[in-house]
Amino acid sequence: MIQIEQLRFSYRDSVFRLHIPELRIEDGQSVVLAGPSGSGKTTLLNLIAGILPADSGSIRIDNTCITQLQDPARRLFRLQQIGLVFQDFQLIDYLDVLDNVLLPCRIHPSVRLTQELRARAQELLDAVGIGQHSGRSIVRLSQGERQRAALCRALLLSPRLVLADEPTGNLDPGNSGRMVELMLAETKRAGATLMMVTHDHSLLSRFDRTIPFESFLEPRERVG
Amino acid sequence: MTQALYLAIRSLWWHRGRSLILIASLALTIWLPLTVRLALRQFQDEIALRAGSTPLVLGAVGSRMDLALHALYFESRPPAVITMRDARAVDESQLAAAIPLHIRFRTQSRPGVDGVPIVGTSPEYFEFRGLQTAAGELPALLGECVLGSGYAERSGLKPGDALLSAPENALNLAGNYPLQLRVSGVLATSHSPDDFAVFTDVQTAWVIEGIGHGHQEITKETDPTLLMENASEQQGVTVNRGVLPYIEITDENRDSFHFHGDPDEFPLTAALVVPVSEKARVLLLGRYADTEGKVQCIQPPQVIAELLEMVFRIEQLVWICSLAAALVTLLLLGLVLSLSLRLRENEMQTMFRLGCSRLTIIQLQVAEVLLLLLAATGLAATGGWLTVLAAGNAIRALLF
Numbered sequence: 001m002i003q004i005e006q007l008r009f010s011y012r013d014s015v016f017r018l019h020i021p022e023l024r025i026e027d028g029q030s031v032v033l034a035g036p037s038g039s040g041k042t043t044l045l046n047l048i049a050g051i052l053p054a055d056s057g058s059i060r061i062d063n064t065c066i067t068q069l070q071d072p073a074r075r076l077f078r079l080q081q082i083g084l085v086f087q088d089f090q091l092i093d094y095l096d097v098l099d100n101v102l103l104p105c106r107i108h109p110s111v112r113l114t115q116e117l118r119a120r121a122q123e124l125l126d127a128v129g130i131g132q133h134s135g136r137s138i139v140r141l142s143q144g145e146r147q148r149a150a151l152c153r154a155l156l157l158s159p160r161l162v163l164a165d166e167p168t169g170n171l172d173p174g175n176s177g178r179m180v181e182l183m184l185a186e187t188k189r190a191g192a193t194l195m196m197v198t199h200d201h202s203l204l205s206r207f208d209r210t211i212p213f214e215s216f217l218e219p220r221e222r223v224g
Numbered sequence: 225m226t227q228a229l230y231l232a233i234r235s236l237w238w239h240r241g242r243s244l245i246l247i248a249s250l251a252l253t254i255w256l257p258l259t260v261r262l263a264l265r266q267f268q269d270e271i272a273l274r275a276g277s278t279p280l281v282l283g284a285v286g287s288r289m290d291l292a293l294h295a296l297y298f299e300s301r302p303p304a305v306i307t308m309r310d311a312r313a314v315d316e317s318q319l320a321a322a323i324p325l326h327i328r329f330r331t332q333s334r335p336g337v338d339g340v341p342i343v344g345t346s347p348e349y350f351e352f353r354g355l356q357t358a359a360g361e362l363p364a365l366l367g368e369c370v371l372g373s374g375y376a377e378r379s380g381l382k383p384g385d386a387l388l389s390a391p392e393n394a395l396n397l398a399g400n401y402p403l404q405l406r407v408s409g410v411l412a413t414s415h416s417p418d419d420f421a422v423f424t425d426v427q428t429a430w431v432i433e434g435i436g437h438g439h440q441e442i443t444k445e446t447d448p449t450l451l452m453e454n455a456s457e458q459q460g461v462t463v464n465r466g467v468l469p470y471i472e473i474t475d476e477n478r479d480s481f482h483f484h485g486d487p488d489e490f491p492l493t494a495a496l497v498v499p500v501s502e503k504a505r506v507l508l509l510g511r512y513a514d515t516e517g518k519v520q521c522i523q524p525p526q527v528i529a530e531l532l533e534m535v536f537r538i539e540q541l542v543w544i545c546s547l548a549a550a551l552v553t554l555l556l557l558g559l560v561l562s563l564s565l566r567l568r569e570n571e572m573q574t575m576f577r578l579g580c581s582r583l584t585i586i587q588l589q590v591a592e593v594l595l596l597l598l599a600a601t602g603l604a605a606t607g608g609w610l611t612v613l614a615a616g617n618a619i620r621a622l623l624f
Contacts, residue, residue: 051577072581079579090574094238095231106227107580113227153578 001027002048002161002193007057007067009040009047018043020057023211027160030184030194032204035213041197044213045163048195049082050074061161079108083154083192085164085183089146091138091153098134101125101152117156124152128182144175151183155190162187164196168203180206228587232595235588239564243596246560250600251607253553257546258608264539266612268532271297274416275528277353279505280497282306282314282322282512285520292527295494297417298327298341305491310519312488314497317511319504323348323496326429331422332388332402337379339390340372342405342422344429350411352498355418359383360409363424366431366481367473368408374419376410383409386472387422389432403432404472427483430490431473436483497521561593 004023010016018040025031033041046052048059050066059066061081069077078084091100099106101121105113125131128148133141141149147167154162164183168176180196180203187194196207204210236243274296283291284304293299314322326344333339343349350362360383363370371381381387388402405424413419430436473481483490499505512521565572572585 049577075576075579075581077579082579084577086574086577090570090577092571092574094235099234103575104578106231107575107578107584109581109583 001025001060001062002195003058003060004048005058005060007047007059008055009043009052010055016040016043018047020044025193025195025209027193028188028191029209030187030207031196031209031211032207033195033197033211033213034199034201034204037199039213041213042165045165045195045197048161049084049163050078076108076110079104079111080157081160083157083159083162085147085150085154085162085167087166087169089150091146091150093137093139095138096135097125097130097138097141097149098122100138100149101156103153104156111157121152121156124155124186125149127186128152143171144179147171147175147179148182151179151186155186155192158190159192161193161195164194166197166199168198168200173202176200176203225587225591228584228591229595231588232591236592236595242560242564246557246596247599247603249553250557250596251603253546253550254601254604255607255611256549257543258604259611260539260542260546262608262612264535267535270415271528271532272525275524278496278524279499280320280508281494281522281524282310282497283494283520283522285518288520288522288527289531291494291520291522292524292531294327295325295496296524296528298343298421301328302493304518305493306495306519307488308490308492309488311492311495314495314508317508318500319508320497320499321348323352323498324426324492325349325494325496326426326433326491327493329389329429329432331375332390334379337375340375340420340422342369342389342424342429342432344424344426344432346426349423349496352496353414353416353418355411355414357409358412360407363408363428365408365473366425366428366478367403367406369405369422369424369428370409370411371407372411372419372421372423373413375422381407381410383407401434401471403428406473426492428473430483431481433491435485435490436481557596561589565589 002023002025004020006022007018007020009018016038033044035041043052047054048061048066050069054067057067061077064077064081066074066077092103095103098118098121101124102113102117105111105117122131122134125134128151130141130145130148133145138146138149150167154164162183167183168179171179183194183196184206194207198204275292278296281291281295283295284302284306286303290300291302294302308324311322311324314320324344324346327341329342330339331342347362350356357370358373360370369387371379376382379387385407386404387407388404391402405422405428411418411423427436497508499508508521509523512519572588575585575588
């Protein structure tokens with residue numbers, strides 16, 4: 001379960017102020033964060049992931065209070081417990097598809113690359129339909145295929161939580177719908193909680209819950 | 225670090241154009257001073273070995289360096305000559321054996337093959353230098369010569385062929401004539417200046433110089449126009465310049481060759497002196513220590529050591545230049561890497577957002593630099609080794 005209480009955050013030299021008095025998300029739920037640009041949706045994902053440190057308040061994921069962890073511990077927690085899917089995929093050009101999926105095992109000494117993880121990466125690629133491309137250069141994949149590879153990377157270490165920041169932003173409506181279905185199916189299969197940011201209102205009905213984000217902005221920052 | 229190395233290798237391979245340029249620049253920076261050092265070491269070894277195996281050299285007073293270079297490497301030429309009497313004096317002292325050297329002429333250049341020194345000496349020279357024939361025999365008769373292996377290879381000459389000496393001065397029409405020498409053999413490779421020289425008997429060298437010559441027998445009956453004065457039969461005849469000397473020594477005319485003058489006064493450009501003992505060596509040095517004399521006796525190891533000191537001063541200069549070049553390359557490398565890091569900022573940001581440890585991010589960058597340096601060092605070392613291996617003969621050719 002994700003529990004947020006009295007969370008406050010602001011960027012230095014900016015008028016942006018985020019305040020979330022209370023937010024609870026149950027395990028295994030699929031949640032969509034909806035709201036206009038600049039309302040702080042991505043900022044909240046970054047706060048939950050521990051990429052940004054909160055000014056005050058607390059974010060608790062199950063029994064771990066993210067806001068109380070030091071930077072090295074936050075990094076390790078993020079790597080092991082949270083899967084991230086970015087809008088621009090952020091895949092590494094010089095690695096092939098399989099190595100991109102296995103990247104989380106290569107960037108922290110606490111996470112070891114095992115044969116089991118290799119097998120799991122291949123399974124995930126097969127599940128999303130790009131298993132035959134595992135040895136291909138990532139730059140030779142289509143947008144949809146790259147997004148699927150990014151999802152596999154997020155799911156590799158069986159995270160409890162998947163945070164997806166506008167993962168369908170660069171996809172056409174057809175691919176966008178298929179991608180969301182795939183994410184919902186794969187996170188459900190993995191038993192993970194999914195939080196996704198999107199501007200596409202046509203996708204909202206597919207999620208368990210929609211959180212309208214405007215209510216979390218301080219009144220003077222609310223976008224009209 | 226294994227994972228960081230793996231990622232670094234993949235990254236370097238992906239950016240292989242840039243990586244190759246960096247490796248090549250670094251390798252060149254390392255290769256240049258390394259090769260200069262190796263080449264100079266080889267130069268030192270080669271030059272010191274020859275000097276070390278030559279205890280003493282006798283020659284006319286003047287530059288000790290010129291005399292050593294002349295007697296050991298057949299380079300330069302002493303301003304004055306000594307005589308056979310000087311060499312015999314050494315022999316008669318019973319302190320040492322003198323091996324005469326007469327090196328004033330070269331073979332004629334041929335297309336693509338430069339002339340090499342013609343060394344007039346005695347058979348003891350071959351024994352002293354440990355030279356043996358690879359084909360044919362050592363010269364035994366007047367007009368015969370044996371070729372150093374390097375020259376034989378370059379010129380394509382073999383036993384039974386002939387070669388011509390070059391006139392000392394091509395513009396002096398009244399000077400010595402070229403003499404055709406018959407090749408009696410080819411020496412085995414010795415990796416020394418002997419590989420690029422032609423050896424003949426010292427008497428043949430004197431014939432080239434014009435001290436000895438052969439010509440048709442002249443009597444009052446043969447051709448009166450060749451006689452300068454008509455003396456009595458008992459006194460012999462004096463011939464004029466119309467009698468041309470032979471320019472080739474053959475079996476038929478060999479006996480007609482003769483020398484004019486006192487053989488003790490015949491010139492030598494130097495003589496190798498082989499003392500019978502250490503005491504004899506010191507005594508000989510003392511005997512020739514007189515600064516008033518016309519003959520000097522030098523110790524090649526000492527003279528060459530002085531030369532090497534100068535060479536290694538030049539090496540220091542090369543090192544300073546190489547260090548400056550290395551500094552510039554390192555600065556450029558720093559610039560390229562810093563620009564590269566900027567280009568890869570998104571990649572590092574992705575790593576960080578996924579949870580990459582600070583240590584891994586540092587390791588990734590260090591691993592790339594290490595791999596570049598390692599590859600460049602390996603390339604430079606291999607290049608240096610190959611250069612010295614392949615250029616060994618070229619360095620010798622440069623030296624000798």
